[in-house]
Amino acid sequence: MPLTIPVILGSVRTDRIGNRAAQFLIAQLEARGHAAPLVDPAELKLPLLDRMYKEYPAGTAPEPLQRLADLFRGSDAFLVVTAEYNHGVPPALSNTLDHFLEEYFWRPSAICCYSAGQFGGVRAAMALRAMLAEMGMSSIPSLLPIPRLQKAIDSQGIPAEPWITTAANRFLDELEWHAEALRDRRQRGTPY
Template sequence: MSLTIPVILGSVRADRNGLRAARFLVAQIETRGHAAPLVDPAELDLPLLDRMYKEYPKGEAPEPLERLAALYRSCDAFIVISAEYNHSIPPALSNTLDYFLEEYYWRPSAICCYSAGQYGGVRAAMQLRAMMAELGAPSIPSLLPIPRVHKALTETGEPTEEWLPKAAHKFLDELTWYAEALRAKRATGTPY
């Protein structure tokens, strides 16, 4: 059964390496027959959060927010791709995520983190895990950290290291399991 899994990119830097990870995961998800729309904060060009989507009168939110709200309400899970900025998540990612709340509810998330160094952004992932749980889209137990991302993936998202497709396969198997399980439960109703 086909799933819709938005891939939320966290960086807006000109030379961002996260786009490599996003392209890689979009391709991996689509190979499984699922939809993987890319949510790119550089393309959305959202201002710093002043009011959440739900705080706008119905039909008056900016177009990018209306589009994202519709996507999020129709999706089955989320993949969040985060760099590590000073042991934390990028501000563009926090800003993009914080516009919504109820739209995330009862859907799992999965975290792919990356860095130019050997730790693969896992310190940011720990903060992101807490944030996603608070937003109502708790993360699956596994992470997909990509150390030395600029060497592990080409600019087009092709893996150059043998371990990466294997790790991504297990990561996406786990996310698929949670997404299918929670979709089945949402179909029978939610606590509120």
């Protein structure tokens, strides 16, 4: 049964390379029959967090927030693509995620991290994992770290190295399993 898994991109830098990983993962999810809409903070242009979506009176939230709330409520899981800024989570990613809370509950997340260097963004992924759990969308055990992303995946989202597709398949198998299990359980009710 098809799943809806938004791919949340974390960087807004002009010369960002994370969109390569996002394009690749969207293509992989769509090839499996899933909907994988891109959530791009560079396009959303959300303000710095002042009010969460839930703090707006009904019908008064800015249009991008309303659109995201609708998408997130209808989602089965979330795939977050994060860079590593100073060993941490990019501010644009944190800002995008922080606008919501209940919309994430009882849905799994998965982290694809990357860097231009050899560590593949894993230091940011560790901080992000704790953040996602606190928001109610605990991450699956596996990560998909991609070191030297600028060489590993081209600008069209095509991997230059075969290990990426192999690793992504295992990673997405795990995400699907968690998403299906939690979707089935949500349909029977949640603690609150």
